[in-house]
Amino acid sequence: MTPGDLPFEMDVAERAADEPALVVDVEGFEGPLDLLLVLARQQKVDLAKISILALANQYLVFIEEARKLRLELAADYLVMAAWLAYLKSRLLLPETSGPDGMSAEDMATALANRLRRLEAFRHVAEQLLVRPQLGRDIFARGQPEPIAEIKHPQYSATLYDLLSAYAVQRQKSVLGHVRFAKRTVWSLAEARIALERLLGQAADWSRLDQFLLAYMVEPALVPTVVASSFAASLEMVREGVAELHQHAAFAPIYMRRRMVVREVTSDSGATPSPRAT
């Protein structure tokens, strides 16, 4: 571990709360290393040969000056100042080994190396930034032409899907047909309504099967229409509402309103022709 690490590790926890304050605490320097680098450049010598002692002195003087001018300095700078003061005292004293086994010279070299490293990164950063940059110096095609995607659908279904779909439908359609058959039945009530309509419009004998033709367009309906209307007509005769007439077996059946009832229902059966009869 480089000695310089100490202050910064300490800072991490402290600083987390209000980081922005850190950025420009001392007139635009980006931290103590940055300040040291600037001071080092003033010595105008290679960083490898720099006098760390002189640099430490400069830094401490700078901090002292800054303190006089300002009320507060970021802790980084003060910690670095404390560390440099310690280093300075070690450098001035006869050679001893520090608590971590490093000589004062080692500590100085480590600091110099950190400065060199920061400088080196700054140097490559500059080189990187002067490269032609995309969107600044060089440009990609301004109107790229999209690749049109042609989608080929591939369908998937399992045999189980297929079989259950079939079974479900067949089962459903079986039930469906039963319901349909029910609907093909012409109920007695329906037949009666139709027959009453017939009696209402025809004064004289009307042929039943001809009248019913209109209801027998659907072949499936023929038997039920015939059966229901016959049953209904018998019922109407029984009630004394209608009369039926047939010449012979299987001959056409004729039907007419029964006259007696006419008076009873005269205001409803408003056709003039029955009166004439």
Added chain:
Amino acid sequence: MASLAERRLTIVQNEVESMSEARPEELRLLEALLFASAEPLDETVLAARLPADTDVGDALNRLQAEYAPRGVNLVRVAGKWSFRTASDLSWLLTKDSVVTRKLSRAAIETLAIVAYHQPVTRVEIEEVRGVVASKGTLDVLLETGWVRPRGRRKTPGRPVTYGTTEAFLSHFGLERLDDLPGLDELKGSGLLDGRLPAGFAVPVPSDDPALRDDEDPLEPGDLDFGLAPPPSRVEE
């Protein structure tokens, strides 16, 4: 003979060289401007960017001629210039991708009926399903390649009959169509329950390509009804 070939090669090389040597700088500038621009540029805009004495119209024509045989052409649209992929290469800018889709319930129901009852007409499918088939459903099935029009039923209206294809068998892992389970198997597997009316039957399906007695062959135009669009035209 060899010398002739050599000479011709030299000529070609010289031409190429002299062309690139003599290529005026304004063509480079135009190239870069038109390439980088997010929209087509008109001559006024281009002229404003180029050295004052440039004949922009002439330079554009030269550039256009240069790019004419290339994969990218310089085109003029509505008075503005831009680079565009050569029109004969538009196929290159397409990507085929396979999207897996699940068949809709209606489609799989229809497919099942076609499979068991083939050859079957649309009206017959509707009868079994008890629902009027949406046109899209059969279209989707035709698109899957699992269903095909077989012929026309010899009845009034001559409706198209449908059947399944080999692709159908292979997708569903069937060796032959009569590997489709029959009534007893459907009952046994619980897909059909026992309470079925007497006379309820499941047909023994057959996809024999030979037309049946009540089928006429399809006429040439029968497939062009838009029922079976070519796969490439099928959108989403």
Added chain:
Amino acid sequence: MASLAERRLTIVQNEVESMSEARPEELRLLEALLFASAEPLDETVLAARLPADTDVGDALNRLQAEYAPRGVNLVRVAGKWSFRTASDLSWLLTKDSVVTRKLSRAAIETLAIVAYHQPVTRVEIEEVRGVVASKGTLDVLLETGWVRPRGRRKTPGRPVTYGTTEAFLSHFGLERLDDLPGLDELKGSGLLDGRLPAGFAVPVPSDDPALRDDEDPLEPGDLDFGLAPPPSRVEE
């Protein structure tokens, strides 16, 4: 006899010659593909679009040579190919430049440290800079899409390691990370081996997506801070 042989030879030579005169179709195809694409394309993608027997590498080199003197050049960035305006024409085109974000000094330094020292943790960046990094600095870099979290260092606290992306290479027109300017010098200085004991090999920066021995993969939640670009952009 001899004349026949001669004649046949001539024919063959003429054919060869005319072939070399005509610009091969694959150059047109490559041109069209690379012009159309907004992103650099790699050779595999290109090869997939070209006739099977095309020597894509060779064709790309020919195309690159052809375009070298032009206003638009074929460049190789991040191992992929792309047409870009010639770098000497930036004066002509800077008016087009979308306002590029001006990076702060801190961000630029951090970017350089990530680029030249990757994979690198935040603490390592701070150690080089001698400042606690403001959280915003790394965020800005993640937002540019040039820096991405790579994994976690197998050390106590398992700090996230950062590296650069293809977008970084593409933005700075670098074919590979090795092409970083000044990299050799930096490596030679021995300054990169910061914390490593003497005698250890100098670490070479690497954006190899494969994690190093001392890196663990990121966990799913690591990218959900809204800091990092979506993985698709990272991989590109």
